[in-house]
Amino acid sequence: MTIDHTAATAHALSLPATLTRPRVSRLTAQLAAAPTANYTTTCAPYTGEPLADLPVSTPADVEDVFARARRAQARWALVSLEERRRILLRFHDLVLERQDEGLDLMQAENGKTRRDAFLEITDIAITARYYARTAAALLAPKRRRGAIPVLTHTTELRHPKGVVTVISPWNYPLSMAAGDAIPALMAGNAVVQKPDTQTALTALWALELMREAGLPKDLWQMVIGRGSSIGDALMAGADYMMFTGSTASGRRIAAGAGERLIGASLELGGKNAMVVLEDADIDKAAAGAVAACFPSAGQLCVSIERLYVAEEIRDEFVAAFVERTRKLRLGAAYDFSVDVGSLTNSAQLETVTAHIADAVAKGATVLAGGHARPDLGPLFHEPTILTDVTPEMTLFAHETFGPVVSIYPYRDVEEAIAMANATPYGLNASVWSRNGARGRSVAARLHAGTVNVNDAFAAAWGSIDAPMGGMGDSGLGRRHGADGLLEYTEVQTVAHQRLQGFAPPRGVSYERWSRILTLALRALRRLGTH
Structure with missing residues (x-):
């Protein structure tokens, strides 16, 4: 099977003009590291060519960052919500005005398509605007019923946690970096962040814009380094931990936070399911499956890796899905002409190829894709559809985190729900039906923090007024909505007893x-x- 791709190979692609050496140096200068720091080099996934030299922080650097952040936070807590709101709205405007810079950075560092990068731009603009406009009401003192009517005056207050540690991943380098810092800052905290080294420039771009919008310098700081080197220092200085990454790492962070008796919010792995009911619109469901499985080359925590299709429509759906997948344009381009981009690092390519090879060796059938594409660039892999996948195959239950999906038939809706729920994970799911009420009824029975009806994941993720997060091995806590702001606060009850007591x-x-x-x-x- 051959998948369409752009005529120009990635090997001939130059870095965009916005990524000049002075520009990169200006961004990396924002990293907190000693003048004598060691440096690490990142490479562009499209081509493998060197991209940036980044100073690596030490535990001592991290300790110094927390000390400065704590002083800045004490001043920031006294800044009015109105001034914080103005800064966020200026940041919102700058993200939209300077989006080409951000798009170029995300593509260069991550390898995703421009259309996938643009979704991160819109996501951060929406997040900044939402919290700028809702924080005052969410953080305002709330009158609560007192112990004795009239005589007990009870108020609920919200105070910032202090300094929040944010550890963000490489797959959505803007959304996961700025998206968690925004509510933490709006709630009155300082942020010490460790973005993934591979995509640190994108996070630093967001930091640059936020400072340009008026955020005090030491209030949001960034460090990079291996968790084995600076992880303990990041935990030791934190008043709250925000982590997005693997379930294994999340367990270690949860254990450390428990030892320190501080809070933690963790968005972890997933093995997300899509259920296509027998009454679904097949063309729409097939298009939805493409959108669900292959954005950012499948390197998306909420993307679909398991597809359950009613036996009555299986053949027709699979034919439509395979046809659409084969038409996807795979390649590298700093414009909107490509549908699927590159994987980000060699470890992900190795995982994808190993999972597919294991499945095929044990009897799985490849319906589309199945091969790496070194002719396009060092980390490209075709969008892949598998069937006849069985439990002894690695990808049956383990997250692949790449452009790979397995299709399974089911006989009735009870079986579909049971199969979709047969996983320790519970991050995202999707249900397709012509009957909206029926789709919502099935959705409510799926073990996932977000479930989308007749959509892949954007409907729930984009509903920023509602909480988003995982169940089971997919994590703790929620981002977005009131939860996404209030988790960065300490709640205090002040009860004033008047005249007569107890x-x-x-x-x-x-x-x-x-x-x-x-x-x-x-x-x-x-x-x-x-």
């Missing part, structure tokens, strides 16, 4: 006081209040 008034015995309170409680019950 002890009996002078001259009234405890026995008589107990009878009075009993009558009062019964009266409140009858009145239906409190």
Whole structure:
């Protein structure tokens, strides 16, 4: 099977003009590292050519960063929500105005297509605007019912945690970096962030724009380095941990946070399922499957890797899905002409090829794709569809995190739900049906933090007023919505007791006081209040 691709190979592709050496140097200068730091070199996935030399931070550098962040946070906590809002809205405008810079950086560092990179631009603009406009109401003091009506004045207050550590991955370098820093900063915290080294320039671009928008310099700082080197320092200085990455790493971070008795929010792995009901619109479902499985070359936590299709429509759906997949344009281009880009690193290419080879050796059938494409660049792999996948195959239950999906037939909806839920993960899912009510009913029975009906993942992810996160081995906590802001705060109750307290008034015995309170409680019950 041959997949269409752009005529020019990635090997002949030059880096975009925005990525000049002075530009890259200006971005890397924002990293917190000693003047004598060691350097590490990143390479462009499209071509393998060197991209940037980055100074690596040491544990001592991280300790210094936290000390400066703590001083900056004490001042920031006194800044009005209105001023914080203005900074976020200026940042929103800068992201949109300077989006070409960000698009070039994301493509150069990650290897994704421009259309996938653009979704990150829109995501961060929406996130900044949402929290700029909702934070004041979410963080405002709330009156709560007091212990004794009228006499107890009770208020719920929200205070910033202090300094938040954000550890962000390489697959969505803007969304996962800035998207978590925005609510943390808006809530009054400082942020110390370790972006993945491979995509640090994109995170640093967001930091540059935020400082240009007016954010104080030491309030959001970035370091890079291996977790084995600076991970302990990042945990030791944090008042809260925000991590996006593998389930194995998430468990270690959760254990460390537990030892320190600090909070943590973790978005981890997934083996996401899509269920196509027998009444689905087949053309729309096939197009939806393409959008669900192959964005960012499948390197997306919420992308679909398992596809369950009703037996009645299986053949027709598979034919439509395979046809659409074969027409995808695979290649490298700093414009919107390509459908599927490159994988980001050699480890992901090795995982993808190993999972496919293992499945084929054990009897799986390749319906589309199945091969690496070194003719296009060192890390390209064809979008791949498999069937006849069985439990002894590695990719049956393990996350591939690449452009690979397996199709399974089912007899009835109960079987489909059981198969979709037969995983320790629970991040995202998708259901397709012409009947919206039926689709929502099935969705509610799937074990996943977000479920999309007649959409892959964008509907839930883009509904930023609603929480997003995983169940089971897919993580703890939620981003987006009120949860995504309030998790970065400490809640405090202030209760002011006026006139009469809980002890009996002078001259009234405890026995008589107990009878009075009993009558009062019964009266409140009858009145239906409190």
